Amino acid sequence: MADATGSEMKLGSFMSEKSAKIFVAGHMGLVGSAIVRKLEDQGFTNLVLRTHSELDLTSQSDVESFFATEKPVYVILAAAKVGGIHANNTYPADFIGVNLQIQTNVIHSAYKHGVKKLLFLGSSCIYPKFAPQPIPESALLTGPLEPTNEWYAIAKIAGIKMCQAYRIQHQWDAISGMPTNLYGQNDNFHPENSHVLPALMRRFHEAKANNADEVVVWGSGSPLREFLHVDDLADACVFLMDRYSGFEHVNVGNGVEVTIKELAELVKEVVGFKGKLVWDCTKPDGTPRKLMDSSKLASLGWTPKISIKDGLSQTYEWYLENVVQKKQ
Numbered sequence: 001m002a003d004a005t006g007s008e009m010k011l012g013s014f015m016s017e018k019s020a021k022i023f024v025a026g027h028m029g030l031v032g033s034a035i036v037r038k039l040e041d042q043g044f045t046n047l048v049l050r051t052h053s054e055l056d057l058t059s060q061s062d063v064e065s066f067f068a069t070e071k072p073v074y075v076i077l078a079a080a081k082v083g084g085i086h087a088n089n090t091y092p093a094d095f096i097g098v099n100l101q102i103q104t105n106v107i108h109s110a111y112k113h114g115v116k117k118l119l120f121l122g123s124s125c126i127y128p129k130f131a132p133q134p135i136p137e138s139a140l141l142t143g144p145l146e147p148t149n150e151w152y153a154i155a156k157i158a159g160i161k162m163c164q165a166y167r168i169q170h171q172w173d174a175i176s177g178m179p180t181n182l183y184g185q186n187d188n189f190h191p192e193n194s195h196v197l198p199a200l201m202r203r204f205h206e207a208k209a210n211n212a213d214e215v216v217v218w219g220s221g222s223p224l225r226e227f228l229h230v231d232d233l234a235d236a237c238v239f240l241m242d243r244y245s246g247f248e249h250v251n252v253g254n255g256v257e258v259t260i261k262e263l264a265e266l267v268k269e270v271v272g273f274k275g276k277l278v279w280d281c282t283k284p285d286g287t288p289r290k291l292m293d294s295s296k297l298a299s300l301g302w303t304p305k306i307s308i309k310d311g312l313s314q315t316y317e318w319y320l321e322n323v324v325q326k327k328q
């Protein structure tokens with residue numbers, strides 16, 4: 001069946017090609033590692049993986065030789081310069097520059113070397129700061145972006161558009177998924193540069209360990225965010241590789257939103273910190289609300305499985321075993 005852009009949709013073939021060579025870019029990160037776990041669970045046997053030091057995806061010539069030599073059949077692009085509100089606001093040149101380089105190199109070389117299908121990952125920050133809630137895919141490019149992450153958002157929007165342009169001009173099967181805020185094992189727990197959930201998990205854990213009375217949380221606590229466990233996201237990525245071949249990007253969320261204050265209380269409970277929260281209103285709130293409308297993905301037949309409570313407990317266990325114990 002041909003879609004509106006003339007490209008051929010061959011749905012259902014990905015899951016039947018368990019020995020096809022799949023390049024998961026960014027496999028050491030939160031998302032890439034979850035995708036590798038999911039693919040291995042599903043019986044895929046031919047993953048091609050490179051660490052950042054083995055292959056710098058900002059190098060056009062290195063990416064080109066990698067594709068020429070390895071000739072992967074499928075590509076999932078989960079490598080990017082990623083960070084929370086502070087990192088995005090502090091390193092705008094890196095967030096726009098590195099991301100444009102990585103995605104341009106990978107998308108172009110993948111097309112050139114005959115990759116059958118590529119999944120590009122963006123983020124919910126591509127939407128206007130005051131988009132209608134829940135945010136439908138059609139809200140893209142309908143208003144100004146949130147200033148704290150507009151550089152990253154512009155790069156991600158360019159990635160979506162690049163996939164669409166290659167689909168139109170070359171009938172090439174490049175699709176885009178837009179995940180909401182993610183968390184889980186292998187997250188970045190840096191005190192300043194990470195996202196809110198791992199930042200708070202670490203801060204509450206350290207406060208508990210040091211018998212501190214209070215923990216500082218950034219902003220007013222009123223912004224609303226939707227948190228999806230990365231194993232649900234990985235499941236959705238495999239689902240999209242198999243079941244989706246359209247022009248438009250697809251939102252990936254679970255429809256559950258919490259305020260940052262509610263999130264802080266949940267993390268505090270999971271960690272077992274007994275002190276109080278202090279709000280640092282000199283730090284930015286960012287977008288006031290960012291709930292994805294994921295009805296398009298739901299209509300294709302995908303549903304999330306992991307609740308925030310279970311996901312938080314699992315992530316804290318992982319943090320204790322893999323970050324805290326390894327430091328001791």
Ligand SMILES: NC(=O)C1=CN([C@@H]2O[C@H](COP(=O)(O)OP(=O)(O)OC[C@H]3O[C@@H](n4cnc5c(N)ncnc54)[C@H](OP(=O)(O)O)[C@@H]3O)[C@@H](O)[C@H]2O)C=CC1
Nearest residue numbers: 026028029030031052056057058079080082123179181182
């Ligand atoms: N985390 C989240 O909440 C969300 C993430 N996403 C998207 O998911 C994708 C993955 O994000 P996430 O897993 O969280 O990020 P991580 O930072 O955890 O992982 C990114 C991976 O990419 C690698 N990488 C970065 N630069 C390069 C490079 N130049 N060459 C090779 N590898 C590189 C990193 O390696 P190294 O660490 O060694 O640099 C790391 O392994 C991104 O596209 C992001 O936009 C979307 C929505 C929310």
Ligand SMILES: C[C@H]1O[C@H](OP(=O)(O)OP(=O)(O)OC[C@H]2O[C@@H](n3cnc4c(=O)[nH]c(N)nc43)[C@H](O)[C@@H]2O)[C@@H](O)[C@@H](O)C1=O
Nearest residue numbers: 084085088123125149194195196199218219223284285286
């Ligand atoms: C996934 C998404 O992630 C980023 O956008 P964000 O949703 O604003 O992400 P965040 O997790 O950093 O913050 C969420 C909220 O939480 C508050 N907050 C409290 N205390 C801490 C704290 O300690 N650290 C952080 N980072 N935030 C904190 C913070 O002030 C804000 O109100 C992007 O830049 C964007 O690139 C992107 O795609």
